[in-house]
Amino acid sequence: MEFCDECGSLMRAEGDVWECSQCRNVEAKGSGEFVLTQGQEASEVIDVSDSESGLPTTDARCPDCGNDRAYWYLQQIRAADESETRFFVCTECEHRWREDDH
Ligand SMILES: [Zn+2]
Numbered sequence: 001m002e003f004c005d006e007c008g009s010l011m012r013a014e015g016d017v018w019e020c021s022q023c024r025n026v027e028a029k030g031s032g033e034f035v036l037t038q039g040q041e042a043s044e045v046i047d048v049s050d051s052e053s054g055l056p057t058t059d060a061r062c063p064d065c066g067n068d069r070a071y072w073y074l075q076q077i078r079a080a081d082e083s084e085t086r087f088f089v090c091t092e093c094e095h096r097w098r099e100d101d102h
């Protein structure tokens with residue numbers, strides 16, 4: 001139900017707009033409900049602290065505490081054409097290191 005801003009008469013749906021049956025005033029339907037989606041950027045940083053339990057584990061020796069179990073994940077450091085780097089997170093002390101640091 002929509003009423004004309006000009007004369008107060010009941011408006012009727014006419015395609016994408018409301019049209020006044022009295023004065024032919026036309027108003028857009030659902031104005032102000034459009035949500036711009038431009039500018040949204042997905043975070044490319046993996047927050048390991050939130051998803052550690054979901055990460056796969058592998059045999060990797062922690063350089064910090066000597067534990068031989070670590071979560072691992074792949075992350076691209078720079079440009080998209082560079083290969084991904086494997087990161088490890090110690091299951092014991094949560095120390096993080098890159099695979100190619102050794
Ligand atoms: Zn009207």
Ligand SMILES: [Zn+2]
Nearest residue numbers: 062065090093
């Ligand atoms: Zn460790």
